[in-house]
Amino acid sequence: MSTIKNRLSVDENAPILTATALTRLYGERVGCRDVSFSLWPGEVLGIVGESGSGKSTLLRCLAGQDRPTSGTIALNFDGVPINLFDISEPMRRQLMRTKWGIVHQNPRDGLRMDVSAGGNIGERLMDRGDRHYGKIRSSALDWLSRVEIETNRVDDYPRQFSGGMQQRLQLARVLVPEPKLVFMDEPTGGLDVSVQARLLDLLRVLVRDLGIAAIIVTHDLAVARLLTDRLMVMKDGAVVEEGLTDQVLDDPHHAYTQLLTSAVLAA
Amino acid sequence: MSAQTIDADYNFGYLDEQTKRMIRRALLKAVAIPGYQVPFGSREMPLARGWGTGGIQITAALIGPEDTLKVIDQGADDTTNAVSIRRFFARVAGVKTTEKTNEATLIQTRHRIPEYPLSKGQILVYQVPQPEPLRKVESSEVETRKMHAWSEYGAMHVRLYEDIARYGRVATSYSYPVMVNDRYVMSPTPIPKFDNPKMDHMPALQLFGAGREKRIYAVPPFTKVKSLDFEDYPFEVQKWNEPCALCGARGSYLDEVITDDRGGRMFVCSDSSYCEDRRDAGHTGTQIDWAKDKAYLDPNPDEAA
Ligand SMILES: Nc1ncnc2c1ncn2[C@@H]1O[C@H](COP(=O)(O)OP(=O)(O)OP(=O)(O)O)[C@@H](O)[C@H]1O
Ligand SMILES: [Mg+2]
Ligand SMILES: [Zn+2]
Numbered sequence: 001m002s003t004i005k006n007r008l009s010v011d012e013n014a015p016i017l018t019a020t021a022l023t024r025l026y027g028e029r030v031g032c033r034d035v036s037f038s039l040w041p042g043e044v045l046g047i048v049g050e051s052g053s054g055k056s057t058l059l060r061c062l063a064g065q066d067r068p069t070s071g072t073i074a075l076n077f078d079g080v081p082i083n084l085f086d087i088s089e090p091m092r093r094q095l096m097r098t099k100w101g102i103v104h105q106n107p108r109d110g111l112r113m114d115v116s117a118g119g120n121i122g123e124r125l126m127d128r129g130d131r132h133y134g135k136i137r138s139s140a141l142d143w144l145s146r147v148e149i150e151t152n153r154v155d156d157y158p159r160q161f162s163g164g165m166q167q168r169l170q171l172a173r174v175l176v177p178e179p180k181l182v183f184m185d186e187p188t189g190g191l192d193v194s195v196q197a198r199l200l201d202l203l204r205v206l207v208r209d210l211g212i213a214a215i216i217v218t219h220d221l222a223v224a225r226l227l228t229d230r231l232m233v234m235k236d237g238a239v240v241e242e243g244l245t246d247q248v249l250d251d252p253h254h255a256y257t258q259l260l261t262s263a264v265l266a267a
Numbered sequence: 268m269s270a271q272t273i274d275a276d277y278n279f280g281y282l283d284e285q286t287k288r289m290i291r292r293a294l295l296k297a298v299a300i301p302g303y304q305v306p307f308g309s310r311e312m313p314l315a316r317g318w319g320t321g322g323i324q325i326t327a328a329l330i331g332p333e334d335t336l337k338v339i340d341q342g343a344d345d346t347t348n349a350v351s352i353r354r355f356f357a358r359v360a361g362v363k364t365t366e367k368t369n370e371a372t373l374i375q376t377r378h379r380i381p382e383y384p385l386s387k388g389q390i391l392v393y394q395v396p397q398p399e400p401l402r403k404v405e406s407s408e409v410e411t412r413k414m415h416a417w418s419e420y421g422a423m424h425v426r427l428y429e430d431i432a433r434y435g436r437v438a439t440s441y442s443y444p445v446m447v448n449d450r451y452v453m454s455p456t457p458i459p460k461f462d463n464p465k466m467d468h469m470p471a472l473q474l475f476g477a478g479r480e481k482r483i484y485a486v487p488p489f490t491k492v493k494s495l496d497f498e499d500y501p502f503e504v505q506k507w508n509e510p511c512a513l514c515g516a517r518g519s520y521l522d523e524v525i526t527d528d529r530g531g532r533m534f535v536c537s538d539s540s541y542c543e544d545r546r547d548a549g550h551t552g553t554q555i556d557w558a559k560d561k562a563y564l565d566p567n568p569d570e571a572a
Contacts, residue, residue, distance in 0.1 A: 090417035112425070118432055119425045126428065127421030133431055133497040155432050256465075 014076045016041045016181055016213050017062070021246035022071035024057050030187030030237040031057035035071070037232060037242065040181065040209045041238050046245060048218060048260065054237035055217040062215060063183040064092050077180055097127050101174030103184040107166035110173065111158045117144065117169055118154040124177045139240055144174040147202060168202065175206060182207070184190050185217045221261065225249055233257045273361030279325045281359040283490035286310055290328035290483070294474060297371065297485035302447030303415070304398050309481040314355070319379035320526030321476025322394035323352065325483065326375045329390065329474075330356060335363045337371035342379040366540045380462040382519045382541040389490065393456045395477035398484065400444040400454035420452050423495060431500055440505060446493045447486055455492075457495045460518045466492040511536045512554035 010255050015038035024031035032054035039045055047055045060066035062073060065085050073084040077099050084092065096102070104110040111120050118140040141151045147168035149161075158166050167187065172180060187203065188196040204227055207214050217222055224231055224245060231248045233241040233256065241254040252258045275280070280287065293307035293523065312320035314329075314359060321525040329420075336356050340349040352375060353364045357436040365371050368381040377394040401411040403543060413489040414420065423444055430437045437443075443460035447453045456475060466473060466486060487490060496502040510517045512533040519541060521534040533554050536542035 089413075093413075093417065097421075114424055116429060116432060119429050120426050123421055124426045125421075126424040127419065131424070131496075133428065134499050136428065137432070242543050261570070 001155070014079075014081070015039055015077055018074045018076075019062060019073045020074070021075065022058065022061055024054075024061055024066065025069045027197075031147045032061070032234070035232075035239055037239070039181075039213055039215065041213055041264075042208060043230065044214045044216065044228045046216050046218060046224040046231045047234060048221060048224050048231060049234035050260070053234040055219075057237070058234070059183055059185050061101070064096055065102075066107045082237075087153075092116065097124065098177055099179055099185065100181040101179040103170060103174050103182060103187045105165070105186040105189040107158065107170045107252055110170040111166065112156050116155045116157055117149070117161070120158065120169060120173050120177050124173060128177060135175065139176060143176050144169075145263050146206070147172045164199060165189055167191065167199055171199075171203070171206070175210065175212075178212075180209060180213060180216075182212050182214045184214065186219070187216065188220070188223060196223075203227060223248060233260065274358045279332075280330050281312070281355075282310065282324065282327045287328040289290075293483045294325065294328070294485065295473070297329070297483050298472070298487050301490050302450055302451030302453040302484060303564055304482040304484045305545055306481055309478045312478070314352070320379070320478035321473075321480075322375055322392045322478075323355075323476075324478060325357065325392045325474050326356065326373060327359075329392075330360050330362060332361065332374060334360075334372045335365050335370055337365050337540075338370065338540075339381065339540075341377065341485075342522070345538040345539060348377070348532055356545075356557040367544070368470050368540060378457050378459075379520070379537060380458060380465045382516075382538040384465070384534070389469040389470050391469075391473045393473065393475045394406070395454070395456045395475045395482070397442075397493045398454060398475065398477040398480050398482040400442075400452050403458075415451060415562040418450070420446075422450055424497075427495060427497065427500075431497070432476060434539040437500065437502075443502075444495050446495060448490050451494075452495070453486075453492075453510045454483060459505060459520055460494065460502075463492070463494045463502070464504065468492075508536055509534055510552060511542060511545075512552040514542045514550045515552040516542070516545055516550070 017039040021038050023033045030236060035058055047058060047266040049055055061068045063076055068087055075082050075084055078227065095117050102110070112123070118137065121140040121143050122136040141154055144151050144154055144213060149165055158169060162168060169213065181190055200223060216227055228245045231243065231245045232239045233248065235256045241248060241257045248257060249261055252261050288320055289308055293305045297303065297305045309321065310324060312323050314320055314323060336353065336462065338344065338349040338352045342344040343349060355363055358362055368374070368383040371389065373392065374381065375392045380391065397412055401423065404426055405411050405414065427437050430439060440460050441457045442454050443463055445453050445466065447454055447461060455466060468489050468491065469486070470488050472488055475484045494502040501523050507521050510519060511519060513535050516536055519536045519538060522537040523532055524535050525532050
């Protein structure tokens with residue numbers, strides 16, 4: 001697998017992200033608890049589990065959108081280790097807009113609906129200080145074609161796009177600054193099966209080509225198999241099984257994972 | 268124009284001393300942090316709604332007996348609003364008023380910066396309807412404050428990008444956003460972008476008041492003010508193909524004036540005092556004979572009374 005090679009080639013490097021004993025409580029209720037793992041550069045990690053198992057809660061904490069009740073998230077970009085919740089909010093926001101990206105399930109949450117497709121893609125470049133219109137414009141066009149949207153749609157608004165196109169546009173907006181790490185919560189959730197397949201294919205190619213590390217939440221094991229190198233299975237807020245995706249899916253050890261995989265096979 | 272007798276029913280400058288103190292403190296803070304919007308406890312003023320009272324409150328808090336006040340509305344000194352504000356301050360502060368830019372110590376303005384360069388010691392007070400330059404890209408106040416606090420101004424350039432993508436150039440011609448002192452993005456109020464370059468390193472102190480939105484901001488003398496732009500689409504001001512029809516000025520901001528009901532029109536200086544001054548000095552434009560009928564040009568002829 002290319003990402004495994006990738007990982008070996010940067011073996012001396014520290015993990016890009018290390019979560020230690022992450023717990024997020026909502027009062028008495030457990031969002032997620034005692035989650036620890038590491039993610040290496042270029043690696044794609046899947047989080048699966050039934051509804052309410054804590055996938056989104058965990059992802060929000062990892063992405064810096066929600067503060068865990070306890071535990072730490074250590075990041076390592078460019079060899080500079082930082083603790084996500086020790087740094088100031090502006091630094092965290094800066095990181096969020098440059099080093100990593102978040103793909104929302106609903107494209108409306110990740111796009112500016114009153115700004116053209118080109119403006120949506122260009123914003124991330126302007127955020128980091130790009131001030132050459134011509135270059136911003138050509139990046140926008142380039143990324144539109146990479147996500148398979150006709151470049152003559154560059155001045156159209158997202159609302160003039162289909163759901164699948166909106167999601168691909170969101171992907172372009174997230175990927176244009178070439179983040180090191182991307183978080184996705186059910187990125188194909190709201191889409192038809194055929195539209196999903198195309199988006200998945202695109203995601204797979206882009207993530208591999210760019211060598212981005214990604215954490216993808218999904219309840220769809222087929223999506224997990226297609227996109228991820230490694231899998232964490234969650235139940236009641238905790239990780240019950242973890243391993244290489246093919247091993248977890250083909251040879252599940254935990255009874256709950258066995259149930260999950262057989263449910264898919266049965267379906 | 269001469270000083271009037273002060274109306275003893277009001278405190279000097281209309282506002283009470285506590286309110287003036289509060290506004291002056293906000294002003295000091297604003298001057299200390301150029302371009303930063305300082306909240307203040309805006310008061311009611313006895314003026315028509317819509318004109319806005321932020322600038323008038325600043326003027327009321329600063330004005331002293333020795334001041335000479337000029338009031339401009341859309342460039343003109345003789346519109347209803349300009350006249351009534353001048354009268355107001357003549358009455359509550361007994362100050363001298365003037366139409367001449369160089370005679371004024373305090374200039375209260377809406378929509379224009381005078382054509383004559385301002386000098387050290389003068390204060391220009393702007394009337395601001397909407398102080399937040401980021402409002403058009405972000406509706407949440409909490410979020411715009413963070414964007415200012417952390418200089419997250421990419422979204423501002425998205426507006427310019429959208430203009431160029433759609434019209435081939437930045438179409439925004441009023442309230443064109445500026446970067447002050449390399450730190451805060453600021454709205455210069457609805458002045459035409461033609462006036463933006465005048466703000467840069469201006470020797471006079473520039474103060475901005477938004478009454479409804481309860482914000483004061485400032486540009487101290489000799490401060491860098493840069494209009495936002497792209498490297499390959501540099502900031503440009505409006506240009507006219509013809510000079511002022513009355514005084515022949517090139518390089519002043521011109522308003523289009525309809526001269527008759529048969530589609531006749533001409534371009535004249537929006538800064539009425541500047542135009543008059545030039546004509547007094549003997550400059551003429553193509554329409555000079557016609558323009559002697561001054562009532563014809565007056566946008567508010569009933570104000571002449
Ligand atoms: N904001 C919140 N306030 C209170 N409880 C919450 C909140 N968000 C999540 N929870 C609870 O935390 C637990 C985990 O929820 P979470 O949304 O992380 O699950 P999930 O695995 O993403 O589910 P789904 O597959 O349905 O999206 C659930 O019991 C949920 O009710
Ligand atoms: Mg969820
Ligand atoms: Zn003129």
